[in-house]
Each structure stands twice: as C-alpha cells, then as structure tokens.
Amino acid sequence: MAQEYVAIKVDNTSDTATKQQANTGHDQPLGGTGSNVQDDVPLSPTEKNFLEEIKPERAGGTSSSKKQKSQHTKIQQVPEMLRREHFNKYFQPRAIAIGPLHHNSKTMFDEDIKKKLAAEFVKKMEHDKSPEESNQAKSSKEGDQAESLYRIIKKNIEHLKTYFDEKVIKSYNDESLAIMLFSDGCSIMQFIYSCARGDLKLFNINNGQAALIQQDLFLLENQIPYKVLKLLMKNSSSHKPEDLEESIKAFIRMNVMSPAKYSENIELDLGTETKEPVHLLDLLRSALLQEDNSDHHQIYGHHHNHHLKKDFSKCQVEYKRTFRNIQDLKAAGIKVEPSDTCSLRDVSFSALCFAGYLKLPPLIVDDSTGRKLLNLVAYEMCPDKFQTEDGVTSYVYFLDSLIDNEEDAKDLRMATIFRNRLSSDAEVAKMFNEIGTDLVPVPGYVDVKIKIQKHYDNRCMTWVAQVYRDHFSSPWTILALTAAVIVLVLTGVQTWFAVLPRG
Structure with missing residues (x-):
C-alpha cells in the first residue's frame, strides 16, 4: 500500500532568495545579453533542426491553435504504464470486438453477430416509421435505410477521424473506417436497445453472453465515438430518437455498479451539439461521478485549487497518513457507512462525540467491477486527456489504501458498502489490491483524509473507542x-x- 500526502505546505524561501539575488546588482546574465549570445554562438544545421522540432506548433505544444483542434480525449491504446501482462485480462475484449484497435481479434462472437444486430437496427427503424414516412423513404434516392445511414457516416468521416489517435487508424482508409464505424455503431445501438428491453434472446444471446458483451463495451481500447451513435439516432427515425436515448440511459444505469435504488436516480446528460460524451466509457464515467450534480471539491478538497495556484516548484509534499486500513479505523472508533448516493464523489467524514463516521458510496463488486474501474483509470491516465479531474483514479486509490486483506473487505460488506458477488471477501481484497498496484498517488478526498487523520491522532477518542469496543x-x-x-x-x-x- 503506497504512502500518500494529506496536506501540502508551500515553501516561500525561494521567493525570498530570488528577491535577495535581484538586489545584489547582478543585472547581466552570465555570458552577455540575448542579442550578443545570438551573434557569438554559431549553430550547426543539426542544432537548428532540433530547435525547429521542439517549437510548439511542431511538437504539439501549448499553442492556442493546437488546443482548439482537440476538445476531447482521443480513442487510443491503454497507457504504457498499465500495459502489463497480468493486466491484459482487464483490457482485452472477450465477447465482441469494437473499433479499429481490436477489429481482427478473436472473440466469443464473430462479425456475424454484429451484422445480425446491425440488420435488425436498420429494420427496426423502418418499421418504426409511419406509413407516410415509409412512402417518402421509398420515393427518395436514399430510400434504403442502410444506404442512407451509411452515407451520413461517410459524409462525417473526416470529423469522426478526429476522435482517434492517428496511430490507431493509420492502417484504415476512409472507406474501410466508415464501413467499420457504421457496422459497429448499428450493432451497438441494437444491442443496447434490445438489452434495455430485455429481448436479446432474438439473437440467441443468453444472459451470461450479454454480461460479457456489456463489459466489452466499456473497455478503453474497444470504443467508437459517441458521435457515431448520435448520428445514427438522429437520422434513423424522425419521431423516436428519444426512445434510443432512453435505452442508452437505462443501459448506463445498469452498469454503474450500484444497487438499483441508487442507480435509478442518476441523472444523465447525453450532451448537446457542442458538448457530448466522447464514447460510452466516458458516459459511464460521468454517471459514476455525477459531474453535473456534485461539487468538484468533494474529491479534491478546498485546499486543492488553492495550492495549484502556487508555483509547484515551491510545494513541499508532506507524508503524514498513519492509518493503514479499515481495521485501524475501527480501532480508532471510526465506523463506515453507505453514502446517500452512488456518486464516487460522495465520500465524507464526520465526528460525533467520540465516534467517527466515514461514508462511502455503495458498490456492487462482481467480475465486471475490476475491468470497468481499471479501464476508467486508464482513460483518466491518457496523456491527452481533456478532463482535468482524476475522479475514478482517486476513488480506486482511496479504496486500495483502506483494503489490505479480506477482513477489511468483510467489514465493508457487513456495512452494506460492498455488495459482494464474487466467491469470497478475499477475492474482493485481491481485486482492489491488484488494480491499485503502482497507481500514481492523486490528491483525492484531501479534506476527508485530513479529518480522518485528525480523529485518528486523538488519543482520548481512541481510548474511549477501545473501551466501548471491548465492553x-x-x-x-x-x-x-x-x-x-x-x-x-x-x-x-x-x-x-x-x-x-x-x-
């Protein structure tokens, strides 16, 4: 279990030193002024080429034009830090391959199942139209629904390519990419629509297979742009796109890893023309964090933004946390209780008399939990990430810091925070310890950790808690x-x- 900080101290000594140096009278830099250096030091062609390559516009730096080009995290491979052999089971699709990264991978279902789903999606849209709309479609040049939808995807292919890292689609031309996005998009929409309505048996997909497909749709390397799904929903049926949107919302709520009484209350925003999810994994992340309804400070604390405004070179990280796990918290009289919502932001600590109460969001732990959480962590670790908050990473890191063994997992289960659907509490502890391995410490729940540490350090409270526990x-x-x-x-x-x- 990694050490972490609970507070940040700002060292202002460098400011003082700088001011003192400024008053010494050494106004000229060593070696002369900038203009003199330019004249006196000749540069070779190799040196000039190097300097040309690191200019912001060439190296992808901080130029404003570069920022305007990318308003979202691109679909890409899992970051190198997480690409270990024992992590492959978390990132490789098992039932169905979606998108360019695993297009030719061997999975439980071949391309035929996607063709069946896509065909039913197009057919369903034709049946949903009124007789007048059907007659109009037949008389139109683009009356064939499949051809009409494909043309829309092909028309937008240049924009859709901006959602991918260049290395991901370098082996695809516009035609092959459009075909793949159309086929995958239609099959995803039909699977989600059928899953929400409970009629996947039409495709000979049983509950176990459906569960595996659901997991695969939330893998970082198994994504296509949400824009594809939006284009299909918007153009497939003029009068029932809301039904498709509701099926997506229901599908996301089914996969937030929380009991129904919590997940059914999640408000989901499928976005506008200017701001929408990047893909299904991004939408799941928004549902877990409930970004539109929660305060950013609940994860990062009120100290976080204050310290980010300081010069980072002057910040001194203080390692102070001394409690190790749930057992240590119990010994200090701290009880764990379920939060009022399933938002991963909803972590809080309060003290009443000699008792402390740590509230954590309820979580269903099954064989999909580790895959979803680690793929969300990988998404937040992407080097070009557009979002600034590591909300899921903070949650996983915090839970890993509280769980050392099966006794910790058992206590969380007994407190109705974990709904354990794995074989044992030991499996739960193993899973969190595995996905939390080597995670970079993130400043999540700072205020909560400071309050816990303050209560934990109070010897009087600890003594009373021990007496109460013993007697x-x-x-x-x-x-x-x-x-x-x-x-x-x-x-x-x-x-x-x-x-x-x-x-």
Whole structure:
C-alpha cells in the first residue's frame, strides 16, 4: 500500500532568495545579453533542426491553435504504464470486438453477430416509421435505410477521424473506417436497445453472453465515438430518437455498479451539439461521478485549487497518513457507512462525540467491477486527456489504501458498502489490491483524509473507542459488565452492613 500526502505546505524561501539575488546588482546574465549570445554562438544545421522540432506548433505544444483542434480525449491504446501482462485480462475484449484497435481479434462472437444486430437496427427503424414516412423513404434516392445511414457516416468521416489517435487508424482508409464505424455503431445501438428491453434472446444471446458483451463495451481500447451513435439516432427515425436515448440511459444505469435504488436516480446528460460524451466509457464515467450534480471539491478538497495556484516548484509534499486500513479505523472508533448516493464523489467524514463516521458510496463488486474501474483509470491516465479531474483514479486509490486483506473487505460488506458477488471477501481484497498496484498517488478526498487523520491522532477518542469496543460492543458484554457492577455494589453494601456497629 503506497504512502500518500494529506496536506501540502508551500515553501516561500525561494521567493525570498530570488528577491535577495535581484538586489545584489547582478543585472547581466552570465555570458552577455540575448542579442550578443545570438551573434557569438554559431549553430550547426543539426542544432537548428532540433530547435525547429521542439517549437510548439511542431511538437504539439501549448499553442492556442493546437488546443482548439482537440476538445476531447482521443480513442487510443491503454497507457504504457498499465500495459502489463497480468493486466491484459482487464483490457482485452472477450465477447465482441469494437473499433479499429481490436477489429481482427478473436472473440466469443464473430462479425456475424454484429451484422445480425446491425440488420435488425436498420429494420427496426423502418418499421418504426409511419406509413407516410415509409412512402417518402421509398420515393427518395436514399430510400434504403442502410444506404442512407451509411452515407451520413461517410459524409462525417473526416470529423469522426478526429476522435482517434492517428496511430490507431493509420492502417484504415476512409472507406474501410466508415464501413467499420457504421457496422459497429448499428450493432451497438441494437444491442443496447434490445438489452434495455430485455429481448436479446432474438439473437440467441443468453444472459451470461450479454454480461460479457456489456463489459466489452466499456473497455478503453474497444470504443467508437459517441458521435457515431448520435448520428445514427438522429437520422434513423424522425419521431423516436428519444426512445434510443432512453435505452442508452437505462443501459448506463445498469452498469454503474450500484444497487438499483441508487442507480435509478442518476441523472444523465447525453450532451448537446457542442458538448457530448466522447464514447460510452466516458458516459459511464460521468454517471459514476455525477459531474453535473456534485461539487468538484468533494474529491479534491478546498485546499486543492488553492495550492495549484502556487508555483509547484515551491510545494513541499508532506507524508503524514498513519492509518493503514479499515481495521485501524475501527480501532480508532471510526465506523463506515453507505453514502446517500452512488456518486464516487460522495465520500465524507464526520465526528460525533467520540465516534467517527466515514461514508462511502455503495458498490456492487462482481467480475465486471475490476475491468470497468481499471479501464476508467486508464482513460483518466491518457496523456491527452481533456478532463482535468482524476475522479475514478482517486476513488480506486482511496479504496486500495483502506483494503489490505479480506477482513477489511468483510467489514465493508457487513456495512452494506460492498455488495459482494464474487466467491469470497478475499477475492474482493485481491481485486482492489491488484488494480491499485503502482497507481500514481492523486490528491483525492484531501479534506476527508485530513479529518480522518485528525480523529485518528486523538488519543482520548481512541481510548474511549477501545473501551466501548471491548465492553459495550455487544449485548453480552454489556450484560456481563452490568452484572459485575451489581455484584460489586452488593458486595460493598454487604460489607458496610457487616462492619456497621449494631444499635
């Protein structure tokens, strides 16, 4: 379990030193002025080429034009840091391959299942039209629904290519990429629509296979742009695009890894023309963090933005956290309870008298949980990420810091925070320890950690908590203590009467 900081101190000594140096009178830099250096030091062609290559416009730097080109994180490979052999099971599709990265990968289903789903999607849209709309479609040059939809994808192919890292699609021309996006987009839409309605049996897909396909649709390397799905929804049916949008919302709620009473209350925004999800994984992340309804400070704390405004070179990280896991928190009188929502932001700590209460969002832990969480972590680790918050990474890192063994996982299960659908509590602990391995520490839940540490360091509270745990944690210990007190009182009374002089 990695160490982490709970506070940041700002060292202003460098400012003082700079001011003192400025007052010494050494105004000229060593070696002369910039113009003199330019004249006195000749540069070779190799040196000039190197300097040309690192200009912002050549190296992808911070020029404003470069920023305007990319308003989203591109679809790309898992970051190098997470591409380890024992992590392959978290990132490789098992049932269905979507997008260019795994297009030729061997999976449970071949391309035929995608063709069946895509054909049903096009057919479904034709059936949903009114008789007048159907007659209009037949008389139109683009009356064939499949051809009409494909033309729309092909028309937008240049824009759709901007959602991919160049290395991902370098082996595809516009035609092959358009065919793949059209086929994958239609099959995804039909699968989601059928999954939400519970009629996947039409495609001979059983519940176990459907669960695997759902997992595959949330892999970082198994994504296509959400823009493809939006184009299909918008143009396939003029009067029921809202049905398709509702099916996507229902599908996301099914996959947020929370009990239904929590997930059914999640508000999902499928975006506007100017701001929309990058892909399904990005939409799942928004649902888990509930970004539109929560405060950024709940994860990063009120100290975070203040310190980011300081010069980072002056910041001194202080490693202070001394509690190791749930068992340490229990010993200090801190109880864990489920939060009121399933948002990963909804982590809080409060103290009442001598007891502390750590609230964590409820989580369903099954064989899909590790894959979803680690792919979300990988998404947040992408070097070109557009979002600034590592919300899921903070959550995974925090849970990993609280879980060392099966006893910790058991306590979280007993507190109804974990709904464990794996074989044992040991499996849960192993999973979190595995996906939390070598994660870079992130400043998540800073305020919560500071409050926990303050309570943990209070020896008086810890002592009272130990007394309560030893003598008042169960009815039997309370009865035993009460009986002992009664016996002592009766013994004292009997002794007093025995020595009391008569008369």
